[in-house]
Structures are given as C-alpha cells and as structure tokens.
Amino acid sequence: xxxxxxxxxxxGASRGLGLGLVEIFLTRGxxxxxxxxxxxxxxxxxxxxxxxxxxxxxxxxxxxxxxxxRLASERFDLIFVxxxxxxxxHDPLHxxxxxxxxxxxxxxxxxxxxxxxxxLDRLAPGGSLALMSSILGSVSLNEAGGWETYRASxxxxxxxxxxxxxxxxxxxxxxxVLHPGWVRTEMGGEGADIDVATSVTGLADVITARLGEPGAxxxxxxxxxxxx
Ligand SMILES: NC(=O)c1ccc[n+]([C@@H]2O[C@H](COP(=O)([O-])OP(=O)(O)OC[C@H]3O[C@@H](n4cnc5c(N)ncnc54)[C@H](OP(=O)(O)O)[C@@H]3O)[C@@H](O)[C@H]2O)c1
Numbered sequence: 061x062x063x064x065x066x067x068x069x070x071x072g073a074s075r076g077l078g079l080g081l082v083e084i085f086l087t088r089g090x091x092x093x094x095x096x097x098x099x100x101x102x103x104x105x106x107x108x109x110x111x112x113x114x115x116x117x118x119x120x121x122x123x124x125x126x127x128x129x130r131l132a133s134e135r136f137d138l139i140f141v142x143x144x145x146x147x148x149x150h151d152p153l154h155x156x157x158x159x160x161x162x163x164x165x166x167x168x169x170x171x172x173x174x175x176x177x178x179x180l181d182r183l184a185p186g187g188s189l190a191l192m193s194s195i196l197g198s199v200s201l202n203e204a205g206g207w208e209t210y211r212a213s214x215x216x217x218x219x220x221x222x223x224x225x226x227x228x229x230x231x232x233x234x235x236x237v238l239h240p241g242w243v244r245t246e247m248g249g250e251g252a253d254i255d256v257a258t259s260v261t262g263l264a265d266v267i268t269a270r271l272g273e274p275g276a277x278x279x280x281x282x283x284x285x286x287x288x
Contacts, residue, residue, distance in 0.1 A: 072143025074100035
C-alpha cells in the first residue's frame with residue numbers, strides 16, 4: 061500500500077450496489093476490503109491485488125467481532141455498510157408477520173449502527189462512515205406511501221445514524237447517509253431508473269467530495285441534500 065492510497069471497507073459486497081462500489085473504488089486506485097456472507101462468484105472474479113475478500117454477517121455479533129479482529133491492523137478512510145434487505149416490501153405493515161418486520165428493522169437499522177460502533181476504532185483520521193439508506197427513509201418526503209416495513213427500517217437507520225453522530229460528536233465523526241437512486245439490482249428490479257454503474261459512480265464522487273466532513277449528511281448519489 062502506498063502512503064497516499066485510500067483504503068475502503070465495503071460491507072455487503074456479494075452483488076448489486078456493494079459489488080459495484082468495490083469495482084469503482086478499485087478502478088479509482090483505492091485498496092478495498094469487501095465482505096460477503098457466503099462465497100460470491102462475482103466478487104471472486106474481480107481478482108485485483110488491491111482487493112481483500114472477507115466474510116461477515118452483520119446480523120451476527122460474533123461474526124462482526126471476528127471480522128474486527130481479523131482487520132486489527134487496518135485503518136479505513138471509508139467504512140461503508142451497504143447490506144440491506146427488502147423482505148415483503150410490497151405488503152402493508154399489517155400483512156407482514158411480526159418476526160419478518162422485526163428482522164427487516166434489525167438488518168437495515170440496528171445491525172449497520174452496531175457495525176459502525178464496533179468498527180469506529182478502525183476509521184482513519186479524516187475518514188467517513190457511510191450507511192446505505194434510501195430516499196424512502198425520509199419521513200418528510202413520504203407522500204406516496206408503500207414499501208412500509210422497508211421505509212420504516214430506513215427511517216430508523218437515519219434516526220440512529222444521527223444519534224450515532226451526536227454520541228461521537230466530540231471526535232468529529234463524519235457520517236454519510238446515502239441514497240443510491242432507484243437502481244437496477246435484485247432489490248431495485250429491472251424497471252428501476254438507473255444502472256449500478258451510474259449509481260456507484262455518483263456515490264463515489266459524493267463520498268470523495270465529502271470524505272471526513274464532520275456531522276451527519278443525508279445525500280443522494282448526485283450529491284443533493286435530502287430532507288430527513
Ligand atoms: N436498488 C435500489 O434501488 C436501492 C435503492 C435505495 C437503497 N438501496 C439500498 O442499497 C443497499 C444495497 O441494495 P442492492 O440494491 O444492491 O440489493 P441486493 O442486490 O439485494 O444486495 C443486497 C446485499 O446485502 C447483503 N446482505 C443482506 N443481508 C446481509 C447481512 N445480514 N449481512 C451481510 N450482508 C447482507 C446481500 O448479501 P447476500 O448476497 O449474502 O444476500 C447483498 O450483498 C441496501 O441497503 C438497499 O436497501 C437500494
């Protein structure tokens with residue numbers, strides 16, 4: 061690693077946006093540690109010297125603690141928790157079993173913040189913690205309804221991200237809460253607005269421009285500030 065080379069940890073990189081983020085940061089000369097839950101053929105295919113592949117499930121505290129130990133010698137300019145689920149997103153809240161709704165909340169809101177708390181000591185000075193939210197997490201922009209369980213989980217993530225930043229304000233922590241656009245992935249579906257390359261190019265530009273900026277910013281992939 062050269063002294064000026066930036067170092068990223070991308071969590072939830074087996075496919076979709078996480079995989080695309082790994083590719084764009086490698087292309088831009090960063091070192092990248094990418095995590096998968098189970099072996100990802102798409103990630104394995106990247107085969108770059110600057111890529112390290114690790115395994116972790118953000119819902120499993122022991123798995124996250126083991127990853128934290130394995131990465132003890134690393135300091136990251138960017139720690140980006142991308143992982144998320146949209147289980148039964150099209151069903152109204154009352155039609156979603158309680159345990160399913162609770163799991164969406166745990167994976168999308170609780171686990172990313174717990175991951176951030178565990179890994180804060182691995183963030184390099186001048187670095188940023190990024191969390192993959194969604195415009196659906198904006199309470200004030202919710203004028204169309206729908207995606208109720210998912211929407212609530214991302215609103216919870218946004219609230220918890222702000223509380224995390226306040227809790228660590230004395231350390232000037234930088235928290236980027238990001239909306240990737242509506243993207244053609246397994247989650248976004250084939251009818252989504254933009255492809256993965258467009259989204260991750262924009263996200264990488266936004267992250268690079270805002271890296272290390274103290275406070276919690278809620279931004280889309282074009283750099284536009286979103287209302288909470
Ligand atoms: N696509 C969109 O239009 C859109 C819009 C707004 C926000 N987002 C957000 O962007 C993020 C990525 O979405 P995507 O579209 O790329 O979805 P995706 O193709 O469904 O990928 C989801 C990723 O999250 C990983 N993951 C899920 N649960 C995990 C866990 N417990 N531990 C570790 N990894 C886990 C998956 O790993 P496995 O392969 O092991 O399942 C996969 O890598 C999500 O947070 C999503 O909410 C997406």
